[in-house]
Amino acid sequence: MEGLLPDLDVIRKDFPILERTLAGGQPLVYLDSANTSQKPQVVIDTMVDHLERHNANIARAMHQLGAESTEAYEAARDKVVAFLNAPSRNEVIFTKNATEALNLLARTIDLGPGDNVVITEMEHHSNIVSWQLACERSGAELRWFGLTDDGHLDLSNADQLVDERTKVVAFTWVSNMLGTINPVTDLVARAAAVGALSVIDASQAAPQLPVDVQAVGCDFLVFTGHKVTGPTGIGVLWGREELLNQLPPFHGGGEMIETVTMARSTYAKAPHRFEAGTPPIVEAVGLGAAVDYLGHIGLEAIHAHEQAITAYALEGLQSVPGLTVLGPLDAAQRGGAVSFELAGVHPHDIAQVLDSRGVAVRAGHHCAKPAHARFGVQASTRMSSYLYTTPAEIDALVEALHHTRRYFKVD
């Protein structure tokens, strides 16, 4: 199959969990990577090594371990800088996850009555609710791009939505439900044309596409560590340095200050301005190892692999009677998450039967209820592949779906 990673067998051996079996001796077929990715040995080993040999608090411990820990944490920042092709290391802020990064922006960007924020109907709840709260607090208006029937952004009324009172245009690069890849440079240009800030949620893009913040030209971009083969508990906010330093602090505490008196404080510049308190040190170190690992394999190669697997999956899924794929049917226009409905069987029941065959998928609304509602769907089943997914695993999914139909006596 063209496009697959050439050393797929070797790559799979990097992920120890792929060796394990489940109840009944079933081998694991992990197709839930858009939910969280599995972790390569190098990430696990790097984190264990840090905890075993270098653990200390950072930037405040005046001893050798403190220096080593600080160096490892800041080296991880440099790896993320390279991963995003960011122009300055001061622009990469470690957060808890992408949700916290989005909330940081929604909390600190100045909004007022008469302003508006434009999002899209295909956002993850984190890029909807955080802006709803910001608009409720400030009196700004929330607007959104609708979706076309084939699962793309409806840009037909873009000129009315994004106007001179727009302060923020926030959108996902790749939809976690529909898989759609959005025209990010076009959206960034629309925001820039009216002087609005552009915010990209790259949670689903960063694992599978080359992300170059300079090429995209956006103002802010967020992603989460655990979907790029890193650990949970660590996310990234990237922003233009001059913009970050104009934002007020988010959390107050240690590390984010310049000086503190009982009456008032002055604040450090980015990135430390937004890293109050002891950060998730070993998680950051693990994320550094993860983006390094992806960089060695190459995001272009990973993207080609995902597209090949997705095309194969779309073909296989359509061989299942009564199955409807939500979102674009052309693999070139989408990422590696494919949501679908199967007539006569509820997604939870599908996921349960698939699980009994070792096939792990997600069922529900995938934290994208409005996108489901747009297509009149209450819940869906989602398979999502990654760099370790094989065509044989897609075959196992398709066979398990045929079995599911027999199990529930559909027909």
Add this chain to the structure above:
Amino acid sequence: MSTDLDALYQDIILDHYKNPHHQGLRDPFESEVHHVNPTCGDEVTLRVHLADGPDGPVVQDVSYDAVGCSISQASTSVLTDLVIGKPVAEAMEIHQTFLELMQGKGQVEPDEDVLEDGIAFAGVAKFPARVKCALLSWMAWKDATAQAQTEGETR
């Protein structure tokens, strides 16, 4: 695993799923509630109609509109079979018995005399992620019944 799966998806459950009893929203009713399982999005709108009986209020009707998986749909159907026509006090006892079965992690022996078709849900208790599915409409019914009784008292 397939035996566990068969324990989960008993024929009784699949029968209720395909042919749910007492489905639809009906008048009259004293209370209507809307319950959601936020993790999966299953939803139920449920109405309760109580009537006076010789020994206190009786569950005259339970009507509903629900979307969700086979477990949540079948559980709603079984609930209506078990509580419609019963005195509220007895229906609440059945509710408690079903709750204990669901929260028993598969260790509770179900009482067929009390739970009838409800015993088919014994297998669900072994799947922690699915217990909430089975309990969605039961919790909605308890809530609606409590509201209907308060309504009755204030009138």
